[in-house]
Amino acid sequence: MFRPNASEDSCRTRRADASRPSAPSNGSLLDEMDQHGAESPGRPIKPVYRSSAQAEQSAEAILPNAGQASGARIRQDDDASAALEARLQAQWQSVTRIGIGHVLHWLQRGLPIILGMAVLGAVIAFGYASTATPRYTVYTDLIVDPSNFNVTPDDLTAVNPQRDSQLLEVDSKIRVMTSGNVLRQVIRNMKLTEDAEFFKPSLLSSLFGGGTTDATQETRELAVQRMLEERIKATREERSFVVVLSVWTSDPEKSIRLSNAVVEAFQAQLFESSSESAGRIAASINARLDELRASVTKAEEQVEQFKRDNKLQSSAGELTSSRISSALDTQVLDAQQRLIQAETRYNQMRAAVADRRTASATIFDSAAMTTMRGNFTALEQQIGAMTRTYGSRHPRLVAMQSERATLEQAINEEAERILQQAKQESDQARTTLTALRGRSDAERATVFTNNDAQVRLRDLERDARARAAVYETYLTRTNQISERQEIDTSNVRVISNPVPPKTRSWPPATPLLVAGGGVAGAVIGIGLALVFGLFVYLRNVRPQPLAA
Known part of the structure; x- marks a missing residue:
């Protein structure tokens, strides 16, 4: 069976450390007293009486020993830094010596972890597949032509023939399709605030009977609108005016109804926007017409008065x-x-x-x-x-x-x-x-x-x-x-109506999801096994003794 070299090196290092003679202690008398006291903790300490001469001699002996102790501590710190550096260097050298044998050995030792994580991932994936809300996505293809129908020769808005400007106009209309006005109209038309899929009242609201006031209704619409923003996407295909609208719900038929409601609300919003613009312009012109009418009447009266004064018939x-x-x-x-x-x-x-x-x-x-x-x-x-x-x-x-x-x-x-x-x-x-x-x-x-x-x-x-x-x-x-105002000139056509999807778009099929969960768990287990093996390998590394 394969044995890594690091274990043998660590054993030789420990034997060398055990056979090495201990260095003499350079501690002071107080250190020796502490050592003796530490060796016999139950022994009573006898007081020592010294004369003044002996005290002076003891003080003279203590001062040199204190200097020696500080120097010893400095040497100990240097030795600890050198030992740490030597240990890190030994670990780096050991890392560079890692081979395929080490990896296989670590995987063999972590095989239970790998199998356990694979089984755990498969179980989690199966549980998610059984409890997750299915998504059924439908797609609607529309042509959003930037050139509206030219009902009158001099319409309100001019058609820009530049390609980039037309694409920008189409992108703007796409943003209108997923705007708040369109989504709120869809919410009101389909009564989504009463649909449990889109709005789930909190427990406190259910207990206290809330949800009937206007503020609560606005809160419901806001919550449903945020959910619709995540479920409705509109994208334009490259180099074309074709827009793909994707909508998903937990029911295929509901997805189709929601997609159709979004298209109808979008067309109604375009018509309403153009109608409001036309009405606003008409109101402004009507306000100006009174002044123009008075000005024309005054000018014509001046003409007739001048004719009368000068007898110009x-x-x-x-x-x-x-x-x-x-x-x-x-x-x-x-x-x-x-x-x-x-x-x-x-x-x-x-x-x-x-x-x-x-x-x-x-x-x-x-x-x-x-x-x-x-x-x-x-x-x-x-x-x-x-x-x-x-x-x-x-x-x-x-x-x-x-x-x-x-x-x-x-x-x-x-x-x-x-x-x-x-x-x-x-x-x-x-x-x-x-x-x-x-x-x-x-x-x-x-x-x-x-x-x-x-x-x-x-x-x-x-x-x-x-x-x-x-x-x-x-x-x-x-x-x-x-x-x-009464004519809809928006040139938006549906070229592909939504059809019921054959399968759900999310989550994937249960066998596929279970297999994916098992593979993901196995990958995580392999990673854990490798990390654990590397940790044990580095922990057993010891630096080589320095030559005397």
């Missing part, structure tokens, strides 16, 4: 004075044309009268003149015919000539009347033209004045339009945001 976007001035200019041109025509007609009539062409001139175009001209022409024909037939002195011819003279006189009078009428028309046209020119000049001055005033009017109108545009934009935006 517009129609179809054009000032009335400008339209009147344009109309007067047109009338002036027409009056000028009529005046030219009237003067031309008057001059032609006057020339015809002066040339005695009233009967043949077509410028005289009245109905009476036409009739008389027709009669005159017929009478001229009759006179011509009768002259050729009867001669110039026929009585009937004389009568016709007298009738012709009368008709010529009537034609001249009608021509004079038409000439006077033409003169009146010409004078009236000239008067009308003069009046229209005066009114046109006056209206043109008004237009110039209105144009100068219109510069300030346009400035006021621009300000009013700008204020109205801002007000209309805010009003339209408020209506859009109010409608946006």
Whole structure:
């Protein structure tokens, strides 16, 4: 059988120490007296009487012996330090000489400890497997798209196309999934404060009937929330927007229900968050709308008041004075044309009268003149015919000539009347033209004045339009945001629903756990056996005697 060398060395060291002669004692008389007294404890001590000379001699002998004693103690301390150092050095040398034989010897001696620890570990593992609460973990896969549905062309939040920013937004939504608001909503929906798995009231609370007050209810929710934080985990797969939600309870069906409740509460929280943000913005804009409405009304009133003060009337976007001035200019041109025509007609009539062409001139175009001209022409024909037939002195011819003279006189009078009428028309046209020119000049001055005033009017109108545009934009935006509150634009989809797990996730199977416990106990036993063997080995090490 294997025997370590350290035991033989220690035996040789002890034999050498026993055969070594004892060193003479250099102690004082008091030490010798103590030794004698120690050797015979039952013997009475006799008093010793000395003379003064003897006392002086004794004192002289004691002083050198005291110095020798202190030196001896110093030498003893040095020897103890040297012995400790020699012992540590011997132990270190012994450690360096440890081999596989020593380890096998220690394991052989500690085999009962190893077997006992293995059995103890297996028993503990079996007890844990029998009493531990099983965990059934379910997994739900979701796609959390950072780009929400774009319901309106100008939504509240802009989409950031950068990949890193999108990943940060997804991570933020993952944190919302396991946030306190979502967990509290799950607790209330599933009534987890009444579930014994999640909340176990203390003995004092059960005895005193607590748990009905609001404070106790908050305490229950807080305790359940802390437990859910340990049981619910959400992680994002690398380089994707896929989020894996893991939930575990002691019941597979309960795990599925809890996972679905977390997803529903998460989606509701996203919608509620966006709805609250939209409502807050809409409330802020509504508060601003009253001021904008008052500002627009004031600006429009200033525009109308300026128009009234400056008599600026517009129609179809054009000032009335400008339209009147344009109309007067047109009338002036027409009056000028009529005046030219009237003067031309008057001059032609006057020339015809002066040339005695009233009967043949077509410028005289009245109905009476036409009739008389027709009669005159017929009478001229009759006179011509009768002259050729009867001669110039026929009585009937004389009568016709007298009738012709009368008709010529009537034609001249009608021509004079038409000439006077033409003169009146010409004078009236000239008067009308003069009046229209005066009114046109006056209206043109008004237009110039209105144009100068219109510069300030346009400035006021621009300000009013700008204020109205801002007000209309805010009003339209408020209506859009109010409608946006009722629309869920969060783009979160479940791509893999939770399914009942085949086996529990913790603890492992009982045989596997018992085997693991036995292996762990055996490893601990091996460690204890090695530590105990090394301790015994080092304790038996003795330093080698120094050569004389």
